[in-house]
Amino acid sequence: MELLKLVSIKEAKEIIEKNSTYKIETEKINILDSLGRILAMDIYSNENVPDFVRSTVDGYAAQSEDVFGASESLPAILKLVGEVKIGQTPPCEINAGECMYVPTGGMLPKGADTVVMIEYTEKLDHETILVNKPTAPLQNIVEIGEDVKKGELILKKGTKIRPYEIGVLSSLGILEIEVYKKIKVGIISTGDEVVDPKEKINLGQVRDINSYLLYSLCEEEGVEPTLYGIVKDDYEKLRETLDRAIKECDVVIMSGGSSVGNKDETVKVIKSFENSNIFIHGIAIKPGKPTIIGKIGEKFVYGLPGHPLACAVIFKNFVAHYFDKLRGFEREDFWIECKMAVNYHKAQGRAEFLPVRIKVENGELIAYPTYYKSGLISCFSKSFGYIYIEKELEGVYQGQRVKVFKF
Numbered sequence: 469m470e471l472l473k474l475v476s477i478k479e480a481k482e483i484i485e486k487n488s489t490y491k492i493e494t495e496k497i498n499i500l501d502s503l504g505r506i507l508a509m510d511i512y513s514n515e516n517v518p519d520f521v522r523s524t525v526d527g528y529a530a531q532s533e534d535v536f537g538a539s540e541s542l543p544a545i546l547k548l549v550g551e552v553k554i555g556q557t558p559p560c561e562i563n564a565g566e567c568m569y570v571p572t573g574g575m576l577p578k579g580a581d582t583v584v585m586i587e588y589t590e591k592l593d594h595e596t597i598l599v600n601k602p603t604a605p606l607q608n609i610v611e612i613g614e615d616v617k618k619g620e621l622i623l624k625k626g627t628k629i630r631p632y633e634i635g636v637l638s639s640l641g642i643l644e645i646e647v648y649k650k651i652k653v654g655i656i657s658t659g660d661e662v663v664d665p666k667e668k669i670n671l672g673q674v675r676d677i678n679s680y681l682l683y684s685l686c687e688e689e690g691v692e693p694t695l696y697g698i699v700k701d702d703y704e705k706l707r708e709t710l711d712r713a714i715k716e717c718d719v720v721i722m723s724g725g726s727s728v729g730n731k732d733e734t735v736k737v738i739k740s741f742e743n744s745n746i747f748i749h750g751i752a753i754k755p756g757k758p759t760i761i762g763k764i765g766e767k768f769v770y771g772l773p774g775h776p777l778a779c780a781v782i783f784k785n786f787v788a789h790y791f792d793k794l795r796g797f798e799r800e801d802f803w804i805e806c807k808m809a810v811n812y813h814k815a816q817g818r819a820e821f822l823p824v825r826i827k828v829e830n831g832e833l834i835a836y837p838t839y840y841k842s843g844l845i846s847c848f849s850k851s852f853g854y855i856y857i858e859k860e861l862e863g864v865y866q867g868q869r870v871k872v873f874k875f
């Protein structure tokens with residue numbers, strides 16, 4: 469029986485990168501439809517935001533020199549020369565010894581360099597204001613271009629659009645942006661024992677988890693999944709479904725039948741396509757060892773392990789990574805540092821992704837492994853994230869500080 473030739477995680481990622489030649493087209497969309505999409509252009513600001521000096525409080529625009537040293541016992545006395553209306557330009561400039569009422573968000577009159585909050589003033593009569601607290605130059609104001617400067621690169625190609633990016637774009641009046649089209653991903657579950665959850669199952673059968681798991685993982689990545697259903701371990705049917713999926717999608721993910729058993733047809737079926745090339749069959753990772761990654765023409769085809777946990781771990785590490793490459797997205801992984809609750813001995817020869825949940829004990833974050841087998845699914849839903857244990861290590865010790873990455 470042929471043994472799988474395992475590549476390391478690093479090698480697998482490099483192979484994926486080297487083979488990422490497929491081009492994803494771009495499209496122009498309204499910013500309200502752009503949440504989670506990846507920007508396909510650099511965006512420069514063509515104006516200053518704000519483009520006028522703006523007050524951040526309700527109060528009196530004044531010259532800071534005039535209110536320097538003002539106090540309750542010795543207030544500064546200013547002449548009120550008018551009022552700024554919100555959304556309008558000030559009626560006039562102010563000079564030394566003068567002030568003008570300005571609302572929050574109102575434009576500062578020329579001559580003013582500070583705004584005294586209304587709470588620190590007293591209106592003596594219709595044209596006299598007493599100020600009993602000093603304000604420094606530039607206090608309580610937003611300067612021209614303080615938010616965004618004209619000509620500034622505000623969003624880089626490859627940025628994932630969040631609500632905050634949409635806010636910045638609307639502040640500049642940019643309502644249409646160019647993003648990568650959603651990557652179309654075909655999902656095929658295989659296995660004689662796998663049954664659609666809508667149907668009744670018999671002993672020995674299992675409900676299809678992977679179609680649902682992969683579909684939602686795809687949605688989380690902002691790509692467009694299509695389910696091609698469950699295909700029995702039948703070479704012709706699998707070939708026919710893969711042929712259809714590869715024509716209709718940019719990437720195809722199959723699950724099940726990736727190992728070396730008698731009925732594991734995935735490799736045979738991929739190889740039957742004239743223009744196919746399998747560049748990975750086996751990664752030194754737990755869970756997820758018997759993973760297949762190849763191409764049919766220019767399009768990537770994945771054969772993920774049938775075990776649901778393995779399927780999810782491989783998706784996160786090697787499918788999402790490929791989506792990133794196609795869209796120029798640089799992912800940043802953040803972690804939470806925790807203390808390990810117990811000793812954990814890792815399997816030899818493979819790097820391991822160990823699911824954990826976090827508890828707070830005596831003010832410390834403690835990571836508890838949610839003991840798992842890769843054929844299970846519920847331990848992931850009980851976990852916060854995972855710790856990564858390198859291939860060369862034997863395991864992790866109780867009390868050791870570990871990095872917990874969120875799922």
Ligand SMILES: Nc1nc2c(c(=O)[nH]1)N[C@H]1C(S)=C(S)[C@@H](COP(=O)(O)OP(=O)(O)OC[C@H]3O[C@@H](n4cnc5c(N)ncnc54)[C@H](O)[C@@H]3O)O[C@H]1N2
Pocket residue numbers: 657658659661662674675676677678679723724725726727728729732755756757758772773774775776778842843
């Ligand atoms: N002799 C060996 N046997 C196995 C090896 C090995 O190296 N030598 N590797 C094991 C590892 S590790 C994994 S992971 C699995 C992967 O197996 P396959 O990818 O070939 O998947 P199947 O055999 O088709 O299924 C495995 C398991 O998962 C269940 N399954 C499959 N599809 C679904 C689905 N859509 N929803 C829910 N569950 C699914 C299936 O019923 C099996 O229980 O191979 C080990 N064996």
Ligand code: MOO
Pocket residue numbers: 753754755756757758773775777778842843
């Ligand atoms: O790689 Mo397998 O996923 O350990 O069971």
